[in-house]
Ligand SMILES: CCCCCCCC/C=C\C/C=C/C(=O)SCCNC(=O)CCNC(=O)[C@H](O)C(C)(C)COP(=O)(O)OP(=O)(O)OC[C@H]1O[C@@H](n2cnc3c(N)ncnc32)[C@H](O)[C@@H]1OP(=O)(O)O
């Protein structure tokens with residue numbers, strides 16, 4: 192029945208202060224207030240409805256996204272929302288759109304790689320959305336290999352301009368979000384050529400479309416790259432293709448914080464690492480880690496609530512069947528994902544601190560922690576997005592057949608989320624960067640340069656370097672093992688930062704105890720999953736492995752009475768979850784049944800096409816001899 196909380200009995204089992212846990216999950220009382228207020232604002236406004244997406248064509252879907260983006264901007268302006276509130280509103284609108292790239296990459300690129308003068312010129316236009324930007328780096332022929340990009344930017348000292356050109360088909364920009372139909376400007380990454388000499392890949396601000404009628408400018412060929420994975424999903428985004436035919440831009444539209452070109456045609460490299468050109472990717476990678484905890488927690492919330500609602504087998508003397516959340520197999524699949532959602536939340540908080548710290552150091556020309564920041568953002572982006580994509584799929588399976596319905600919210604969540612394993616850096620390519628960082632650290636062991644921060648533990652492998660054991664084979668030859676070592680390194684960081692979080696003051700009855708249980712589940716689940724490595728390296732004995740397994744089962748029993756309260760702590764509205772299986776009141780079956788009849792296919796009891804195709808089939812005169 193509507194209004195009845197079918198999960199009340201579960202909520203009454205909770206052994207901790209859920210409201211206090213909501214603050215921990217949000218990060219602070221202020222963050223909780225903003226999140227709670229904005230999520231309810233979006234949920235209550237019919238202008239942000241999203242339950243009709245699966246019935247729209249690509250063009251209708253895209254136009255609806257434009258409408259919502261414009262409506263969101265109007266809401267932000269009318270309500271005079273702060274930057275923090277506006278970001279939260281775009282988050283809870285929950286639809287990939289060109290605004291993600293405008294705010295999430297175009298503006299950060301100008302802030303990170305533009306000079307003060309360039310920031311003063313372009314940021315006010317971007318903040319007021321008088322221009323709409325995208326981040327055009329990837330090409331048809333190159334994405335991972337940035338140094339392989341082919342677009343050229345040739346300096347013309349006669350006119351004090353750069354000539355931006357796509358020399359080959361494979362140099363066509365391909366994938367940038369917002370590029371296909373909306374962006375008026377791009378940060379385009381191209382090979383800088385000055386006086387016939389190449390100076391690597393740099394960023395250039397290029398206008399693509401007229402601000403009068405939105406038509407592409409001279410020399411610009413631009414469009415959408417076509418349908419992507421899933422039906423709705425990421426097809427709300429106009430990922431685009433772009434070709435330049437000798438497009439001229441003023442010299443002052445090359446982002447010049449890292450490298451400069453003077454009007455005389457002199458190239459100058461600032462005394463900053465060339466890799467600062469990659470700074471925007473580092474920034475987005477750390478935001479993607481926080482996004483992973485959001486996406487995984489959404490899926491876990493749906494699967495946990497439904498696992499408490501769903502009953503299957505186990506009826507005694509005509510009594511109720513067993514809640515599937517009480518099966519140990521369901522718990523062993525679900526609770527490590529619940530623990531991971533919390534673990535990723537806290538590692539995301541730490542990574543945000545690390546990124547802010549390295550940014551502050553860079554402003555003082557202190558580059559000492561840049562390699563560690565690159566390795567951590569790359570590795571943790573890879574680890575958390577892989578685990579989250581796999582986790583969303585596992586949550587779909589945990590919901591049985593109904594998990595495969597669009598109305599469960601899980602297929603759409605999966606389809607929108609999985610490209611995170613690829614964009615902002617293919618996950619394997621990024622782990623190889625971590626492996627390179629670890630090998631460089633090992634090679635420096637024994638020198639005066641002592642490992643600190645997240646690699647401080649590596650002093651313990653120093654003996655390996657001294658005995659020079661093992662065959663010195665190439666990095667490429669050992670890359671599979673090195674990638675596994677990179678994952679282990681990142682997992683160690685996640686566990687360490689979860690433990691550090693627990694050493695902080697955490698208010699609320701029973702809150703710290705619940706987080707300790709989740710931290711132990713996260714760590715012991717990893718030990719169990721990789722016990723082969725731990726046993727073969729002598730880190731643990733078979734007895735330890737058995738003890739860890741026994742403890743895991745005990746920990747699952749401790750989580751069980753608190754599971755619903757732990758997902759309530761995410762404080763997601765039913766609108767944001769977009770899931771009948773995950774609805775707060777647990778009143779699943781009536782909602783599933785009602786939703787079915789709303790499908791356009793049920794607008795008529797006899798399907799369109801019956802008379803054309805089915806009736807002739809049924810009424811066929813000629814029947815095969817066998818029938
Ligand atoms: C509120 C926020 C909302 C955000 C919105 C998000 C929406 C997200 C949705 C979609 C957006 C998607 C956008 C994109 O996908 S943008 C394109 C992303 N592309 C990539 O990530 C490309 C990946 N490839 C690379 O990064 C590089 O090619 C590379 C690192 C793999 C190799 O670079 P290369 O120049 O060849 O360097 P080397 O490997 O030779 O290393 C040299 C040296 O430099 C160090 N280094 C490399 N990268 C960095 C870096 N980023 N920062 C610092 N240092 C770096 C590397 O470690 C080496 O150091 P050394 O060993 O000491 O020599």
Ligand SMILES: Cc1cc2nc3c(=O)[nH]c(=O)nc-3n(C[C@H](O)[C@H](O)[C@H](O)COP(=O)(O)OP(=O)(O)OC[C@H]3O[C@@H](n4cnc5c(N)ncnc54)[C@H](O)[C@@H]3O)c2cc1C
Pocket residue numbers: 292326327328329332333334335336365366367368425430610613614615616617618619620623
């Ligand atoms: C939804 C979506 C949105 C995107 N948005 C943007 C955007 O806004 N702007 C933008 O510029 N780009 C964008 N991209 C592009 C994205 O950044 C690239 O696709 C990504 O960087 C991966 O590069 P790639 O496609 O070249 O993959 P590839 O590198 O071709 O990967 C193919 C395979 O090769 C492997 N591989 C590659 N190099 C190595 C190596 N050295 N060693 C071992 N294995 C290797 C990879 O691991 C992978 O398995 C987007 C992509 C997607 C899917």
